[in-house]
Amino acid sequence: MTFAGLILRNLGTRRLRTALTAVAVAISVMAVVTLDVVTHSLQASAANVLLMGKADFIVAQKSVADVLTSVVTEDQVARVERTPGVRSAVGVLVGAINLNATNPFFLEIGVAPTDLRTFGVTIVAGHAYGAHAAHEIMLGWQAAQSLHLRVGDTMHEHTLEGFKVVGIYSLNQVFGNAAAMLPLTTLQARTRKPGTVTLTAVRVDPRANVDRVMARIEHDNASLAAVRLASQFGRVDRNLAFLSAAETGAQIIALVIGVIIVMNTMLLSFVERIREFGVLRAIGWSRRRLVSLVMGETLCLSVAGAAVGVAFSYALTGALEHLTTLRGILSAQYDVGTVGLGLYTAVGIALLAALYPCIRAASLRPGAALRRE
Amino acid sequence: MPSTPRTSVPAALASSGAADGRVPAPPILEVVDVHLSYGTVAALDGTTLSVREGEWVGVSGPSGSGKSTLLGLLAALEHPDRGEVRFRGADLARKRRLDRYRRLDVGLVFQLHNLIPHLDARANVEIAMLGTHLSRTARHRRAGELLDAVDLASLAGRRPAEMSGGERQRVAIARALANRPAVLLADEPTGSLDPASAANVVDVFTRLHRSEGTTIVMVTHDAAVATAADRVVVLEAGRIHPAPPPPAATAPASAADAAPAPAERRTG
Numbered sequence: 001m002t003f004a005g006l007i008l009r010n011l012g013t014r015r016l017r018t019a020l021t022a023v024a025v026a027i028s029v030m031a032v033v034t035l036d037v038v039t040h041s042l043q044a045s046a047a048n049v050l051l052m053g054k055a056d057f058i059v060a061q062k063s064v065a066d067v068l069t070s071v072v073t074e075d076q077v078a079r080v081e082r083t084p085g086v087r088s089a090v091g092v093l094v095g096a097i098n099l100n101a102t103n104p105f106f107l108e109i110g111v112a113p114t115d116l117r118t119f120g121v122t123i124v125a126g127h128a129y130g131a132h133a134a135h136e137i138m139l140g141w142q143a144a145q146s147l148h149l150r151v152g153d154t155m156h157e158h159t160l161e162g163f164k165v166v167g168i169y170s171l172n173q174v175f176g177n178a179a180a181m182l183p184l185t186t187l188q189a190r191t192r193k194p195g196t197v198t199l200t201a202v203r204v205d206p207r208a209n210v211d212r213v214m215a216r217i218e219h220d221n222a223s224l225a226a227v228r229l230a231s232q233f234g235r236v237d238r239n240l241a242f243l244s245a246a247e248t249g250a251q252i253i254a255l256v257i258g259v260i261i262v263m264n265t266m267l268l269s270f271v272e273r274i275r276e277f278g279v280l281r282a283i284g285w286s287r288r289r290l291v292s293l294v295m296g297e298t299l300c301l302s303v304a305g306a307a308v309g310v311a312f313s314y315a316l317t318g319a320l321e322h323l324t325t326l327r328g329i330l331s332a333q334y335d336v337g338t339v340g341l342g343l344y345t346a347v348g349i350a351l352l353a354a355l356y357p358c359i360r361a362a363s364l365r366p367g368a369a370l371r372r373e
Numbered sequence: 374m375p376s377t378p379r380t381s382v383p384a385a386l387a388s389s390g391a392a393d394g395r396v397p398a399p400p401i402l403e404v405v406d407v408h409l410s411y412g413t414v415a416a417l418d419g420t421t422l423s424v425r426e427g428e429w430v431g432v433s434g435p436s437g438s439g440k441s442t443l444l445g446l447l448a449a450l451e452h453p454d455r456g457e458v459r460f461r462g463a464d465l466a467r468k469r470r471l472d473r474y475r476r477l478d479v480g481l482v483f484q485l486h487n488l489i490p491h492l493d494a495r496a497n498v499e500i501a502m503l504g505t506h507l508s509r510t511a512r513h514r515r516a517g518e519l520l521d522a523v524d525l526a527s528l529a530g531r532r533p534a535e536m537s538g539g540e541r542q543r544v545a546i547a548r549a550l551a552n553r554p555a556v557l558l559a560d561e562p563t564g565s566l567d568p569a570s571a572a573n574v575v576d577v578f579t580r581l582h583r584s585e586g587t588t589i590v591m592v593t594h595d596a597a598v599a600t601a602a603d604r605v606v607v608l609e610a611g612r613i614h615p616a617p618p619p620p621a622a623t624a625p626a627s628a629a630d631a632a633p634a635p636a637e638r639r640t641g
């Protein structure tokens with residue numbers, strides 16, 4: 001028999017209790033992992049709006065609740081474009097519509113036809129819309145596929161009823177390819193936002209220092225924020241910042257509940273086994289070995305729980321993705337990092353939960369323990 | 374305390390002394406004027422005892438007289454309020470690694486076997502060897518040998534609940550011997566057994582004592598067990614008293630010419 005074998009036998013003796021405690025860990029891990037995956041997926045969805053097109057960074061209104069409500073005037077776009085070091089600044093209006101049941105969150109992107117190339121749009125079929133064409137639209141190739149539309153077709157989806165598909169385009173990322181593009185002025189008229197855009201996609205001169213240009217723009221335009229990395233997006237989309245805070249809070253609650261349940265089990269098992277532990281100390285086990293046993297049992301149970309928890313989480317987000325309200329927004333990504341998070345969580349729970357039982361084990365006096373009935 | 378000359382240690386061990394074999398083996402365990410109280414109860418009250426290498430000492434006395442407490446002291450499970458417990462001359466209170474002492478120097482057998490209920494006999498023996506230098510296979514093999522030595526080779530896979538009291542107690546002896554301790558400490562190992570099982574267990578101790586020269590300190594109420602010991606001391610109210618005179622017939626000639634120590638009386 002090995003030490004690890006002893007741990008397994010000890011856990012196996014109290015099968016039901018071990019299983020129930022592992023399930024508690026699994027639920028904690030599931031909560032932590034699911035919150036993380038969902039939050040990141042939602043953040044990625046929001047970030048995708050910001051990352052669309054070719055840009056070194058984007059400029060949007062500072063501290064709005066949702067980046068889609070950001071308002072940047074065309075004057076501001078022009079001012080940004082005049083900032084030293086800026087090569088181009090493309091004003092982009094982004095709106096989301098509920099197109100149909102399969103596309104409840106469908107993006108409309110308004111870009112002037114002259115800016116399409118700078119914005120990174122490649123037309124793969126047909127041609128660009130006219131600058132002020134009221135009923136011309138281009139579809140991203142993925143949107144065209146899912147809507148079964150080709151160049152020359154007319155749309156029947158209610159809010160876009162009567163729009164003629166003049167071209168199919170490809171952008172640098174999925175979100176843009178599943179969207180539609182309209183002339184900027186047409187979208188401004190449709191959304192009643194004349195003279196404004198949502199954000200500005202900025203590219204800098206090759207020799208310019210991006211950070212310095214960003215700082216300069218923020219300095220010159222008090223109401224604007226320049227963001228480049230996903231971690232900065234909270235500055236222009238407060239919802240993202242709130243989402244992160246809510247995620248952290250919920251994860252802490254899940255963790256605390258997990259720790260309390262596991263600690264309770266380990267303590268119960270410790271008290272039941274005081275005599276057994278007293279015997280082990282009396283036949284020469286060191287404090288360290290006894291503490292290792294308690295810690296090892298807790299870790300083993302928690303890691304098993306983590307595996308189940310990540311699997312639960314995977315199943316749960318799979319179900320969430322099919323909810324109509326989340327379709328197209330939630331696309332959960334499970335990778336090594338996700339499994340790692342589950343494992344860290346379980347180890348964290350184990351270490352915190354085993355702390356007190358381990359202190360009790362270390363301070364156990366074998367003489368007194370053996371007198372226990 | 375006064376030494377007892379010409380103890381009947383096994384020849385193999387006695388030969389480590391002077392050439393004539395009449396110089397006693399050195400004391401391996403000494404309890405020197407120990408006081409130990411549980412709250413207001415004085416469990417040991419000036420107890421003094423010396424155990425020689427290779428000796429089998431029985432400890433008897435009325436219930437509550439401090440026998441288990443004395444054994445606990447020798448096993449370093451309890452610590453004296455006053456006085457010293459020495460192993461090979463060194464005060465246990467000064468030892469830094471008492472767990473090593475418990476693991477390697479003494480083996481402990483309890484009144485109730487105290488086996489781990491969910492582990493089989495072999496695992497119960499192996500558990501004492503976890504954390505020693507022995508490899509997994511060596512631990513496995515040694516556990517097998519030890520169970521064989523206590524005639525339980527065929528029950529190695531049984532859990533304590535599937536064994537008789539005597540069998541459990543023999544597993545406990547095997548466990549106590551796992552790390553080849555110099556001294557075997559036993560607290561009423563036959564106390565909960567029927568006479569036949571008790572005889573079986575005593576037989577194991579006797580064989581060990583004869584063949585390996587293992588030093589044994591055994592608490593016992595059982596007169597039959599006491600006769601197997603080299604000598605018996607009696608604890609009364611926390612002090613060692615002379616044992617009552619043995620039946621004349623059982624006193625061997627070698628003991629007859631030995632001067633009995635004031636607090637100890639050899640019985641054979």
Ligand SMILES: Nc1ncnc2c1ncn2[C@@H]1O[C@H](COP(=O)(O)OP(=O)(O)OP(=O)(O)O)[C@@H](O)[C@H]1O
Binds near residue numbers: 371412434443
């Ligand atoms: N933990 C304790 N707290 C208080 N008193 C104790 C404790 N352990 C033992 N005692 C007392 O110490 C005295 C000696 O106890 P000990 O167990 O050594 O007796 P014993 O000779 O082994 O008795 P028995 O033959 O019944 O096993 C007794 O009076 C007992 O009541």
Ligand SMILES: [Mg+2]
Binds near residue numbers: 441442560
């Ligand atoms: Mg007792």
